[in-house]
Amino acid sequence: MERTTERLETNSAAETQALAARLAAELPDGAVLCLHGELGAGKTCFVQGLAKALGVRRPVGSPTFTLINEYKGQRALAHVDLYRVRGAGDAFGLGLEDYLFRFGGIVAIEWAERVAESLPETCWHVRLEARGAGEQARTVTIERPAG
Amino acid sequence: MLVLGIESSCDETAAAVVRDGRAVLSSAVNSQIASHRPYGGVVPEIASREHVGSFPVVAAEAIAQAKVAWNDLDAVAVTHGPGLVSSLLIGLSGARALGQTLGKPVWGVNHLEAHLAGTFLDPAAPPPAEACPLLVLMVSGGHSCLVEMLGVGDYRLLGTTLDDAAGECLDKGANLLGLGYPGGPVIERAAQGGDSAFVKFPRGMEHARNRKTDNGLEIEMCFSFSGLKTALLYHLKNHPADREQHLADLAASYQEAVMDSLAQRAERALKVTAARTLACVGGVAKNASLRAKLEDLARRHQARLLLTPLAYCTDNAAMVAAAAGLRALAGIGNPPAVEADPSLPLVEEDSAAG
Numbered sequence: 494m495e496r497t498t499e500r501l502e503t504n505s506a507a508e509t510q511a512l513a514a515r516l517a518a519e520l521p522d523g524a525v526l527c528l529h530g531e532l533g534a535g536k537t538c539f540v541q542g543l544a545k546a547l548g549v550r551r552p553v554g555s556p557t558f559t560l561i562n563e564y565k566g567q568r569a570l571a572h573v574d575l576y577r578v579r580g581a582g583d584a585f586g587l588g589l590e591d592y593l594f595r596f597g598g599i600v601a602i603e604w605a606e607r608v609a610e611s612l613p614e615t616c617w618h619v620r621l622e623a624r625g626a627g628e629q630a631r632t633v634t635i636e637r638p639a640g
Numbered sequence: 641m642l643v644l645g646i647e648s649s650c651d652e653t654a655a656a657v658v659r660d661g662r663a664v665l666s667s668a669v670n671s672q673i674a675s676h677r678p679y680g681g682v683v684p685e686i687a688s689r690e691h692v693g694s695f696p697v698v699a700a701e702a703i704a705q706a707k708v709a710w711n712d713l714d715a716v717a718v719t720h721g722p723g724l725v726s727s728l729l730i731g732l733s734g735a736r737a738l739g740q741t742l743g744k745p746v747w748g749v750n751h752l753e754a755h756l757a758g759t760f761l762d763p764a765a766p767p768p769a770e771a772c773p774l775l776v777l778m779v780s781g782g783h784s785c786l787v788e789m790l791g792v793g794d795y796r797l798l799g800t801t802l803d804d805a806a807g808e809c810l811d812k813g814a815n816l817l818g819l820g821y822p823g824g825p826v827i828e829r830a831a832q833g834g835d836s837a838f839v840k841f842p843r844g845m846e847h848a849r850n851r852k853t854d855n856g857l858e859i860e861m862c863f864s865f866s867g868l869k870t871a872l873l874y875h876l877k878n879h880p881a882d883r884e885q886h887l888a889d890l891a892a893s894y895q896e897a898v899m900d901s902l903a904q905r906a907e908r909a910l911k912v913t914a915a916r917t918l919a920c921v922g923g924v925a926k927n928a929s930l931r932a933k934l935e936d937l938a939r940r941h942q943a944r945l946l947l948t949p950l951a952y953c954t955d956n957a958a959m960v961a962a963a964a965g966l967r968a969l970a971g972i973g974n975p976p977a978v979e980a981d982p983s984l985p986l987v988e989e990d991s992a993a994g
Contacts (some may be wrong), residue, residue: 532812533873537803537866552802552862554934558782559722559982560684576681588727623820628874632649 499635501617506629507619509535516619516635517546518630520599522568525592525613529604530621533629535605540572543601556603556624560587569598575607614638641968642708644716644738645961646699648721648731649723649751651675651682653694657706657713660762663966666705667951667958668696673822681811684726691730699734702957713744717964718977720748721855721984724906728980735977746853747974749960752778752986753899754919756789757963759950765946766917768792768966776945777934778907781807781822784863786909787986792842792970797913797987798909799861801854802845804926809865816872817887824924827891831929834892837937839875841897842867843904861905868897895929903933910941923954925954926977933993 504511505516507560509599526534537555543554548567556562556574563633564570578584584607593601593613605612641661647654656667672690676682703710718735721728739746754778759765768774774789775798785800804812810823819826824855851859872894876883880932882890902924910918917937925948938945952959964974 525932532816533866533870552800552853552855552857555804555866557681557808558805559724562983575681577683579679579683579685584682586685586688588725591837626902628870638920 497637499637501633501635502624503631503633504627504629506535506538509539509631509633510545512557513539513542513640514546517543517599520617522599524617525600525615526617526619528603528619528621529606533609533623534623536621539619540601540603543599544570544572544609547599561589561592569596571596571598571600573600573602575602575604578604578607581608581611582624584611595631641714641965642711642712643961643965643968644699644702644713644957645749645957646695646718646731647733647751647754647766647955647957647960647965648695648727649719649721650689650727650733652955653691653698654762654955654960655698655702655732656957656961657702657708658958658961660960660967661757661969662763664761664958665708666702667956668698668701668705669890669956671696672680675820680815682724684724687724688726690729691727692931695730695734696965697881698957699738708755708896713742715745715747715964715968715974716742717747717749717961717974718752719751719960720975720977720979721981722751723980723982725982728982732977732980741984746977747964748977749963749974750986751960752783752796752971752985753793754959755780757966758921758948758956758959759919759946760961760966761958762946762949763950764922771917771919771946772920773913773915774919775906775909775913777805777902777918777920777925778922779902779920779924779930784865786861786905788909788913788915792966793972797857798913799857799863799864799905801863802859803864803866804869806863806865806902807922809898810895810924811870812869813872815875815890816869817883817894819891824927827895827931828927828929830887831895832888834888834890836892836896838886838889839893841893843897843901853961861909861957863901863905865898865901875898882945896925899930899933902930903937906934907937907941910937910943916942917944917946919948921948921953925953926950
């Protein structure tokens with residue numbers, strides 16, 4: 494089966510998070526979800542929706558400091574932020590490969606394009622883009638892996 | 641008790657000698673800010689490479705400045721988390737090598753507890769037992785939380801950030817304003833003479849009364865900065881000329897929103913806890929506007945304010961040695977430094993159901 498792409502529109506942060514929650518139910522264990530979008534596009538907001546659906550109770554903050562935060566919910570979640578990473582060598586020094594290939598839960602990666610060449614083909618992709626003049630309306634593009 | 645502290649959790653390589661958890665005999669810090677400035681933040685691979693080069697230099701400098709011999713040390717204390725794993729590992733390996741060579745114990749210190757211990761590096765601060773219960777506002781590039789300290793090693797988490805840390809919010813704001821890095825000091829400089837009421841930026845979760853996070857924290861004592869960053873982004877999109885014409889006003893308004901929301905949450909915590917002493921630690925504690933707000937707050941609530949000496953706000957090793965020394969003297973001991981834990985919590989937040 495080919496990769497499939499779906500475009501959706503949301504009108505508020507709550508709607509974007511609800512969309513993330515619906516996607517969480519679809520993601521198998523070990524799934525790697527790459528989030529794309531500029532600063533303020535709502536990547537962390539999307540991961541918060543995902544986390545809530547996975548049963549994570551702790552507040553999910555931005556992992557900018559340690560770059561990888563792990564949460565134990567009903568299903569485990571690893572939240573990765575590669576904003577300050579300069580390529581695969583850097584990311585792999587942080588142990589990213591353990592998350593890409595050996596993690597039992599869901600892995601959500603912000604700024605995954607920083608290590609594009611090292612990502613497995615089985616990744617899911619979510620692109621967030623501001624739409625219209627409001628601060629919260631977004632176009633969300635979901636790309637599902639083949640098979 | 642003489643402890644050599646080692647710190648390498650982020651972009652500062654530091655070593656210091658502290659006697660009895662309070663008296664700093666030396667404190668050597670090698671900051672990598674210049675190396676990371678072109679990237680607008682800490683680049684992990686650059687950080688760990690620089691830690692390798694700096695470690696032996698700062699460790700030797702700390703011993704020489706303290707005018708002690710290596711064998712005078714009672715222990716080596718090293719930050720084992722939280723932080724960047726590739727950076728933590730350098731300090732940890734170095735500390736363990738030193739401990740083995742000297743035949744001294746090597747203790748693992750929580751970086752957040754170390755920041756807290758920095759409060760007591762002010763010779764004018766009371767001993768911890770006298771200051772507790774102590775309300776601590778912990779604000780840095782990676783962390784923003786409110787903690788009640790009941791005694792050495794005994795902490796209760798009151799609130800935390802729901803998204804970005806305060807320092808991170810300043811870094812991202814500085815980036816949007818084209819001001820450079822690190823965000824806190826460059827925004828503070830740009831804000832001088834600016835009108836802090838030019839734009840009323842959101843304070844985040846302002847009206848969240850009687851609501852709790854899923855793990856039981858009161859939302860009115862939590863921080864939220866992602867809306868502020870987005871508000872600045874949209875203000876600049878809608879008023880592109882302001883970046884040139886009102887840079888000082890925007891920087892001042894943005895800084896005001898961050899510092900006001902910190903002070904506001906600290907005030908709420910002062911009202912609901914028994915703490916009558918307030919402390920502020922971490923890199924953002926250097927901000928003059930935050931210090932002024934906390935002084936005002938303490939005056940209005942007849943609370944005592946402990947401000948960490950400026951030299952010990954940003955990452956340093958004196959606070960690491962101090963934290964280990966305070967624990968040892970309080971009789972609760974320190975864990976051995978075995979491995980790096982990038983997400984080591986100060987207080988277990990997952991206790992309820994994870």
